């Protein structure tokens with residue numbers, strides 16, 4: 156009993172002495188110059204990047220002991236399903252809510268995903284991805300002027316792999332990882348190519364298959380992919396992005412020939 | 424810079440990389456291998472190739488026009504990428520970057536090589552074994568030519584891999600891995616053939 160309490164005391168003393176150093180790339184407004192600011196926090200067991208950012212918000216004092224503004228970031232689900240908290244941590248894009256401090260070498264560097272416009276500090280605007288989702292018609296149209304009834308059934312085995320594709324949370328990590336998503340191109344990015352595969356796999360969604368493929372064949376579409384395959388390494392959801400891309404390569408190529416020669420098989 | 428026609432141009436770029444440019448490069452290296460059988464064998468092969476019927480037509484439509492399109496559009500593709508091998512040091516990301524570096528180097532090498540050979544021929548110089556032997560007797564030139572051959576064989580072998588992905592032929596991770604090994608074998612075999620031929624001019 157008494158032994159145990161000493162052990163707890165020891166641990167508390169150890170953790171009280173331990174600190175965690177953060178270097179954060181800050182930017183006050185969308186137009187202003189970015190700058191770096193360091194923060195030194197008391198270590199707590201199981202601390203993650205978000206809990207550290209909350210600590211900074213509670214007590215916004217930087218490593219030099221100066222009062223500063225709280226660091227801004229976005230979050231929502233806190234369980235790696237919404238994608239809002241994505242940022243670049245020690246050089247790699249990922250979700251900060253699942254980034255445990257123990258897994259990183261210090262100082263832990265936090266940066267926004269600069270592939271997207273920076274709004275403030277670690278907050279970026281991912282509207283580009285949402286606009287692209289509209290362009291590729293990432294939905295299944297079911298409206299009619301009368302009850303269309305049930306759609307065709309989806310084979311269970313197909314549903315299983317399509318489910319994996321549906322896990323995408325539009326977090327933008329694969330766009331940040333891709334060497335071809337940048338200011339020189341309008342490439343919509345790996346996630347979007349995989350979404351076309353998802354909606355074209357759905358038996359009702361497939362009825363507008365050619366329209367989605369047509370978007371992939373325009374500027375910013377699948378032609379911009381250069382097969383660096385970083386996306387599949389980076390995706391936190393383990394989505395088989397490169398398989399989707401190759402599958403969409405085949406689909407767009409076949410569509411290209413159908414469009415050129417004419418075909419009765421536009422959607423089958 | 425991006426256009427609505429990008430998709431079609433990329434597909435054309437990909438196709439031309441294999442047919443005809445890739446096939447021509449493989450054929451070119453094999454024919455050059457006659458050099459290992461001595462000057463007469465090389466000169467006979469070179470005469471045969473240089474005097475094919477419709478040779479000008481063949482040169483322009485199988486080599487120059489497709490190569491220029493692939494090369495110049497390739498430079499554009501190469502410079503639109505923002506390479507990030509520091510961030511993702513994976514095999515494929517390195518191949519992605521090397522495909523672009525070898526491509527840009529090939530523009531320089533091929534221009535030089537065409538000047539050395541085809542343009543000299545057009546200017547009336549006789550292009551044969553002795554002439555190549557003279558060019559390659561300079562150690563810098565030999566090194567430059569070896570680098571050029573290796574860049575071309577690498578670019579072609581890795582190009583076969585990405586061609587198969589671009590056309591949706593290899594989709595699953597396993598099929599892509601198997602083709603990675605096949606492309607490595609293509610790189611090794613063509614490199615040995617190409618470098619052996621170059622060394623035949625100097626020893």
Ligand code: HEM
Nearest residue numbers: 381437440441445494497498526527529530582585586589
């Ligand atoms: C020796 C002559 C050449 C051969 C045989 C060749 C062959 C190929 C092949 C087969 C591909 C794969 C196409 C695909 O990804 O579907 C390719 C890709 C590429 N080539 Fe070449 N090429 C040659 C010269 C060049 C030159 C001079 C450049 C100029 C920079 C170049 C730049 C590129 C680039 C950037 C790619 C990547 C395209 C992509 O992944 O989207 N190539 N090449």
Ligand code: SF4
Nearest residue numbers: 323324326327329390
């Ligand atoms: S595919 Fe993966 S990395 Fe890309 S946006 Fe979706 S969840 Fe994020």
Ligand code: FES
Nearest residue numbers: 231233235238252
């Ligand atoms: S807060 Fe939703 S993924 Fe991190």
